[in-house]
Amino acid sequence: MARAAIGDAWVALLCDAGPFMIDRQAISDMREREVARFIAANPKSKAQAEKAQGWFQGVPFHWMLDWPTPFPIVAQAASGATLTSIDGQVFDDFCLGDTASMFGHSPAPLAKAIAEQAGQGLSYMLPTAKGTELGNMLADMFGLPQWQVTTTASEANRAVIRWCRAMTGRDKILVFNGCYHGAVDDVFVDLREGRAVNRPSLIGQVQGLLPTTVTIEFNDVDALTTALRGGDIACVLAEPLMTNIGMVRDAPGFLTELRQLCDQTGTILVLDETHSISSGYGGHSNTHGPKPDILVVGKSIGGGVPCAVYGFTAEIAERMAAVNASRPPGHSGIGTTLSANALAITAMHAMLGQVITRDAYAHMLSITDRLVAQLNAVIAAHRLDWHVSHVGARVELVCSATPPRNGSEARAVMDHELESSIHLYLANRGILLAPFHNMMLVSPVTQAAQVDRLVAELNNALTELLAFENSGGRK
Incomplete structure (x- = not known):
């Protein structure tokens, strides 16, 4: 799916190229544009952030500020593998409460x-x-x-x-x-x-x-x-x-x-x-x-x-x-x-x-295999020195070619600016990842169509970020 979305001819053209690097200015430009888009699309959440004076720093708990958005999305409801904000946006939820709702919201x-x-x-x-x-x-x-x-x-x-x-x-x-x-x-x-x-x-x-x-x-x-x-x-x-x-x-x-x-x-x-x-x-x-x-x-x-x-x-x-x-x-x-x-x-x-049944895990693992395969296809098609790490229904998109062997190596390859820009891009298109290092969780109620949307939008984000290199200005 991902390669088809990019175009077979373009993929073939890239096969002779070396790995691509994403230009820092491209990341900055995307971030600036996506921040403006987020603010425009979430006026009610913005209003809540401005009037939540009773909470320290505007939230009931400080980790709610760790999302790479200008202000938190204010949730109204969640069901299954989707979350709805007070602005009426419905998100495919791959965060799932950072594992708390890993088996779906309110089963x-x-x-x-x-x-x-x-x-x-x-x-x-x-x-x-x-x-x-x-x-x-x-x-x-x-x-x-x-x-x-x-x-x-x-x-x-x-x-x-x-x-x-x-x-x-x-x-x-x-x-x-x-x-x-x-x-x-x-x-x-x-x-x-x-x-x-x-x-x-x-x-x-x-x-x-x-x-x-x-x-x-x-x-x-x-x-x-x-x-x-x-x-x-x-x-x-x-x-x-x-x-x-x-x-x-x-x-x-x-x-x-x-x-x-x-x-x-x-x-x-x-x-x-x-x-x-x-x-x-x-x-x-x-x-x-x-x-x-x-x-x-x-x-x-x-x-x-x-x-x-x-x-x-x-x-x-x-x-x-x-x-x-x-x-x-x-x-x-x-x-x-x-x-x-x-x-x-x-x-x-x-x-x-x-x-939490064996059948639930069977669905989770099957859908996760679909997600991992498509993520790997997008990385390969864009010739990025990245990899996908996953165990069971937990998936990480890592901006390095070699899987880290320990905490020091993992810390060294983190690219907060790039990771947060991708996260924000996806959030603006109705897809929530975990706020930390682009982690994704698949639940027993996550659907194949949700996985396909995530990968398609990631592909779009990378296409935009790599436009500078692909136009001949590669560094």
């Missing part, structure tokens, strides 16, 4: 269950019959026998770190450079020019994290071996593939080495599958292996209702019970009053029981 079973629960109470601080069923459903889906519920994945990761330190008697944790595991202080350590530093974006941090957080590059087996052989790491907290600094795939054999090294050194392996649940039914570790000791899932597990879970092996459960028995009664520092509230339990029960 009917979830909406029905939430409405019923709303009339029966929302938070009891007591278990429910649905909760009993949910625990068994989680065990069946993810292959771990014991579970706990929190309000967010950030809270789950924070709790897991505390459990791991208590179980092992070790203070240190290990994370990978460029990782993101939510608003957990312990993980905000980066490598800059090979040196570990406290991440400067962590607002108000008063205590250095370097004594208790070890950071190494993803896929670096030698560094991992050295770090774990010291015997003082409580846990490795990792995504099976990195998704928050672009997408960094695991090198062949790396996760197997990670699993074996953790076993050999008594280190607990924690996999945060909040994003990589897109890989397949049961998440990446169940689809591709290896299995963790503890698994964290948030966001999509409740279809957008704030909730998260962490599951663990029977051995970890025994060790956690021993920790509980050894401590005095009172505050554990783990969990909040709203953890495992009835609304969250009901939402997850509906999602796992009727929405």
Whole structure:
């Protein structure tokens, strides 16, 4: 489809050319034009931005300003894989709440269950019959026998770190450079020019994290071996593939080495599958292996209702019970009053029981294959040194020829000006990508026509950006 849209003759002409580079002035010109178009097309959203004085910087939460638009699109409603703004624009939604609505906006079973629960109470601080069923459903889906519920994945990761330190008697944790595991202080350590530093974006941090957080590059087996052989790491907290600094795939054999090294050194392996649940039914570790000791899932597990879970092996459960028995009664520092509230339990029960199914994944993966194939065709046709990275239903368009092997390489190839200009161009034509590094999610209700529109408009954007080179002014 993409090559046909461009024209077979033009593609043939390019076959003898080297890779094209996009002129910076072309990017700037497109950005300026698309900003004006966005402002003109979204007067109601603009008006809302101007009068939202009650919110700090005009939004209920600061991340709503991270979209590369002059002001946020104000949402009115969303259904399935589309979102409608207060300006009446209907968007094909490939952001899906940055994974929170990865299985579609307001699926009917979830909406029905939430409405019923709303009339029966929302938070009891007591278990429910649905909760009993949910625990068994989680065990069946993810292959771990014991579970706990929190309000967010950030809270789950924070709790897991505390459990791991208590179980092992070790203070240190290990994370990978460029990782993101939510608003957990312990993980905000980066490598800059090979040196570990406290991440400067962590607002108000008063205590250095370097004594208790070890950071190494993803896929670096030698560094991992050295770090774990010291015997003082409580846990490795990792995504099976990195998704928050672009997408960094695991090198062949790396996760197997990670699993074996953790076993050999008594280190607990924690996999945060909040994003990589897109890989397949049961998440990446169940689809591709290896299995963790503890698994964290948030966001999509409740279809957008704030909730998260962490599951663990029977051995970890025994060790956690021993920790509980050894401590005095009172505050554990783990969990909040709203953890495992009835609304969250009901939402997850509906999602796992009727929405997050094997059939849903089959559709997601099939449509994703269509998207990836067409994106690759457009990149090839335009002779760009780019690539498409994807695992399961998560896709990244990366402005470099070589897939990055670690966080430093991923950070180095980011082109914010170019990525944001493409994002804005697509938004102006009714297509939403995730606001960060042109990530796309495919849901069980995403249609082939939506994928085709996305790729066609991307092709149009690239055609415009490359007009300077194609007219003979190539640099």
